[in-house]
Amino acid sequence: MSNKAFILICALVAAALIGLNPLLTNDYFFSAAYTVLLYVVLSTAWNILGGYTGYVNFGTAGFFAIGVYTSVALYKAFKAPLPLMIVAGTVVAGVAGIGVGYLTMRLRGHYFAIATLALAVMLFTFVINWDYAGGARGAYVIAPREAPFGLGHYIRFLYAIMVVLAAIAIAVARGIEHSKLGRGLAAIRDDELAAECAGVPTLRLKLISTAISGGLMGLAGTTFPLFISFVEPTSAFSLSYAVNAIAMPVIGGMNSWLGPLIGALLLGTVQQVVQVTISSAWNLLIVGVLLVLFVTLAPSGIMGWMRGRQRRGRSS
Amino acid sequence: MSSPAQAPAPLLRVAAVTKRFGGFVALDSVALDVYPGERVGLIGPNGSGKSTLVNCISGTLRHEGGRITFEGEDLTGMPAHRRIRRGLARSFQIPKPFASMTVLDNLRIPLLYAAGRHDGLKVSEAQSAAEAMEILASVGLAAKAGEMSGGLTQVDMRKLELARAIAAKPKLLIADEAMAGLSSSEVDDILQLLTSMKARGIAVIMIEHIMRAVMHFSERVAVLVAGRKIADGDPKTVIANPEVQKAYLGE
Numbered sequence: 001m002s003n004k005a006f007i008l009i010c011a012l013v014a015a016a017l018i019g020l021n022p023l024l025t026n027d028y029f030f031s032a033a034y035t036v037l038l039y040v041v042l043s044t045a046w047n048i049l050g051g052y053t054g055y056v057n058f059g060t061a062g063f064f065a066i067g068v069y070t071s072v073a074l075y076k077a078f079k080a081p082l083p084l085m086i087v088a089g090t091v092v093a094g095v096a097g098i099g100v101g102y103l104t105m106r107l108r109g110h111y112f113a114i115a116t117l118a119l120a121v122m123l124f125t126f127v128i129n130w131d132y133a134g135g136a137r138g139a140y141v142i143a144p145r146e147a148p149f150g151l152g153h154y155i156r157f158l159y160a161i162m163v164v165l166a167a168i169a170i171a172v173a174r175g176i177e178h179s180k181l182g183r184g185l186a187a188i189r190d191d192e193l194a195a196e197c198a199g200v201p202t203l204r205l206k207l208i209s210t211a212i213s214g215g216l217m218g219l220a221g222t223t224f225p226l227f228i229s230f231v232e233p234t235s236a237f238s239l240s241y242a243v244n245a246i247a248m249p250v251i252g253g254m255n256s257w258l259g260p261l262i263g264a265l266l267l268g269t270v271q272q273v274v275q276v277t278i279s280s281a282w283n284l285l286i287v288g289v290l291l292v293l294f295v296t297l298a299p300s301g302i303m304g305w306m307r308g309r310q311r312r313g314r315s316s
Numbered sequence: 317m318s319s320p321a322q323a324p325a326p327l328l329r330v331a332a333v334t335k336r337f338g339g340f341v342a343l344d345s346v347a348l349d350v351y352p353g354e355r356v357g358l359i360g361p362n363g364s365g366k367s368t369l370v371n372c373i374s375g376t377l378r379h380e381g382g383r384i385t386f387e388g389e390d391l392t393g394m395p396a397h398r399r400i401r402r403g404l405a406r407s408f409q410i411p412k413p414f415a416s417m418t419v420l421d422n423l424r425i426p427l428l429y430a431a432g433r434h435d436g437l438k439v440s441e442a443q444s445a446a447e448a449m450e451i452l453a454s455v456g457l458a459a460k461a462g463e464m465s466g467g468l469t470q471v472d473m474r475k476l477e478l479a480r481a482i483a484a485k486p487k488l489l490i491a492d493e494a495m496a497g498l499s500s501s502e503v504d505d506i507l508q509l510l511t512s513m514k515a516r517g518i519a520v521i522m523i524e525h526i527m528r529a530v531m532h533f534s535e536r537v538a539v540l541v542a543g544r545k546i547a548d549g550d551p552k553t554v555i556a557n558p559e560v561q562k563a564y565l566g567e
Contacts, residue, residue, distance in 0.1 A: 180428050187414050187425045194412035196396045197374060197405075199430025199484060203395075255416070 003178070007171050014167040018160045021151060030159040034227060036268035037162040038220050042241060043248035043260035044169040045216030050246065051254030052182060053209045054189030056113045059100070060245035062120030063214045065127065065236040066093040067221025072133045072231055075141050082161070086222045093218020094211045101210030105203060108192075117242075124237045138232030141225035158227050165223075169216050173257040176212070185209055217245075240284055244268075247291045253303025262302055327352045327387060327519055328373070328404070328488055334381035335368055335543075342368045344543040345382065350488060350519050355511070357534030357551065358523045361563060365543040366523050367409060370492050374406040375399045386488070400430045405486035409493045409523075411473035415466030419457055419476060422465050423448035423483040430484035448483065455479045455509055471502040478509055482516070489513060490521045495529055503529055531555070539563070 024030070042060060049055050067089035074080035074088060104115040128136045147157030176182045184205045187195035196202045225231045244267065252263025267290065271283045298305040326349040335343040343365045350356055360366050371377035373384055375396035384391045386404050400406075405426075414422050427444040452458045455475045460468065465476060474494050481489050491510055495503045507529050513520050524530050530537065530551070537554045539547040541563045547554045554560055 183421070183424060183428060186416060190414035190416050191412045193376060194408065194414065194480075195425065197376065197400060197408075198426040198480060199397050199400045200425060201395070201397045201429075 003171075003175050006174055010167040010171045014163045017163045021156055021160065027153045027155055030153075030155045031227075032272040034155065034159045034162050036265060036272060037159070037166045038224070039244055039248060039264040039268040040166040040261055041162070041169045041220035042217060042245045043252075043264045044166075044173045044257065045213050045220065046245040047249040047254055047257075047260045048173055048176060048185075048216070049209050049213035051249050051259070052176065052185040052189065053206060055105075055206070055209075056246070057116045057213070058113050058242055058246070059116035059120035060217055061237045061239070061241040062116075062123045063093045063096065063217035064221040064224075064241050065120075065123060065233075066096050066214075067218030068224045068231060068236045069127055069130075069133050070218070071222050071225045072139050072141055075225065076132060076139065082223070082226070086161075086165075086219065089222035090215045090219040093221075094215030096218075097210040097212070097214020098207050100214065101207045105206045105210070120237065120242070124233055127233045127236070134231065136233060138230055139225075140230055142229060143226040154226070158223055161223055165219055169219070170257055170261060172212065172216065173260075177257055181205065181208065240287075243284060243287055244271075247287050249301070251290060251294045251301055253301030253305075255300070256303060259301050259303045266302075325388065326350060327354075329385045330369070330373065330382070331384070332382035333369070333372060333379045333384060335365075335372055335377065335379045342543050343372065343379070346540070346543070346545050348538055348545065348548070350521060352487065352519055353514055353517055354519045355514065355533055355535045356519075356521045357530040357537040358521055358540065359525070359527075359530055359537060360540035363542075364540040366540055367492060368543075369540065370406060370490050370521075370523065373490065374404065397429070400426070400484050400486070403485070403487035404490075405430075405481040405484045405488070406490040407474075407477040407481050407492060407494055409496065411470075411477050413465035413468065413473055413476055415464070417465055418462050419452065419465050419468070420445065420448050420461040422476060422480055423451060426480055426484035451479050451482050454512075455482070456505070471498055471505065474498065474506055475509070478506070482513075482518075486518055488519045488521070490523070492523045493525065494522070495524060495526055507533060527555075 042064065046057060046060055049057050070089040070092045071085040074085050100116065100119055104112055107115055127133065133139055143154045145154070147154045149157070151157050151160070176185070184195070184200045187198065187200050188202050188205060192202055221236070224236070228235065248263035248267050249260040250263070251267060252261065253259030267287060270286060274282050274286060294301060300308070328350040330346060330348040332345045332347060333343055334341070334345055346365070346369060358366055358369070368377065372379040375391065375394060386399070386402055389402070391399060414425065424444045427447055449458060449461060452461050455478060457472060457475050457479060460472060468476060478491065478494060494510070495506050498506065503526060510520055510522055511533060522530065522533055534551050536549060537551045538545055539554060539560050546563065547557050547560050
């Protein structure tokens with residue numbers, strides 16, 4: 001399928017999801033769907049660096065928080081309009097991605113993962129001491145009472161925005177997958193030295209990968225202040241972003257755009273249901289158990305498991 | 317040192333290259349010239365610095381002293397991916413396939429990223445499949461084009477290493493022990509493949525321990541011992557050299 005056709009399908013699916021708006025009366029559905037879609041963006045973003053390029057990033061929360069706090073700062077400064085927040089947060093997180101990449105890309109494996117975790121912790125410390133954006137006390141970002149386009153409650157508008165952002169993230173991920181860039185990233189993942197010796201400019205491609213991955217993580221955070229109204233560092237840097245952004249692609253499958261999407265829809269929905277029916281404290285425990293199960297029983301995720309079944313089906 | 321008279325300018329010139337690892341001198345002022353289309357055998361005992369020299373030439377290691385030039389251009393400080401774009405390819409002693417890709421897709425990487433850069437042409441995705449098939453056919457891997465490269469046999473992995481190097485359209489190929497651990501008939505396969513490079517206009521440096529292959533293949537043989545080049549010239553003369561015999565067989 002060509003990129004154009006795929007983008008068209010993404011747009012149609014997004015339009016259909018946004019079209020759900022008048023059909024559902026319960027506002028809570030949109031709040032839950034917003035969170036699940038946020039995870040679709042985060043895990044798709046993580047997978048560009050983690051799945052395609054083979055570099056495990058534990059600092060998802062850091063990039064997400066860059067998007068969140070760019071919006072907070074812009075709101076504080078001049079009550080910036082939402083589109084500006086979205087673009088600015090993405091760009092700042094993307095630039096941060098290049099910076100992080102440049103500082104850490106000479107590290108491999110565990111060392112890279114540890115460095116990304118350390119950078120998220122440093123950023124957390126910085127934000128705690130950043131009084132202008134609320135510091136440790138937190139900051140209010142008040143969404144308008146009514147959504148534009150006569151959508152009713154503002155969450156319905158944020159849901160529609162997040163549908164579009166998720167569609168963009170997926171289209172970007174798939175576009176990379178089927179491009180020369182994607183082949184170069186896969187070569188780096190398989191064997192970095194062999195890739196370099198086959199003509200792949202490994203450092204430049206890794207920087208492009210961290211920039212796109214970081215930028216999309218920031219993108220996921222840009223609307224979050226309006227969603228949650230009160231932003232404080234522990235919620236913006238929550239462990240669940242870093243853990244979910246890794247767990248969802250691992251559970252779904254890391255080799256294609258579909259894996260993180262399936263993982264995020266599945267795990268995100270389970271978490272939302274558990275949150276309502278049992279308790280929010282159970283969320284990460286369930287992620288942990290599922291992660292252990294998948295890593296031991298189906299290390300290539302749901303996608304890999306299904307491909308394996310197909311292959312066995314053909315040969316028998 | 318005897319350099320053949322057919323071509324005045326060397327393709328590759330290694331001049332007084334020195335490489336140290338801490339206090340250990342891995343290469344001590346090594347010089348080596350390779351002329352276009354030439355077949356050079358590089359031999360020496362284990363630990364003599366052969367692979368270090370390959371790494372310095374291909375750009376995966378930085379040498380400390382001396383100069384390496386390719387077609388007259390100084391390679392000092394040039395990253396490996398730009399060296400292969402200029403036509404300087406290598407294969408690895410331990411095969412390094414892109415294991416998540418099919419055999420065909422392995423060849424697409426150098427076709428997309430390296431080939432044609434030195435003559436200013438870019439290869440499109442559609443072109444690259446046809447070209448990759450052609451190269452796979454020439455090394456005898458056409459039937460396995462669709463297989464995952466991680467599951468190949470040893471000899472096929474060696475062939476894939478060479479095919480991937482050929483796909484970069486090099487002017488010089490450095491084959492680092494491409495036959496180690498293979499059976500006698502498999503050695504003949506690879507040997508025939510390396511010998512056929514001349515028809516493609518590719519010069520080859522073959523690093524090898526299998527003397528039968530070295531003698532059959534080489535137009536010239538250079539010998540490294542403990543980081544120094546002790547002989548360089550006609551294969552039969554070099555092998556008869558008492559110093560070389562001492563290094564290989566002991567006294």
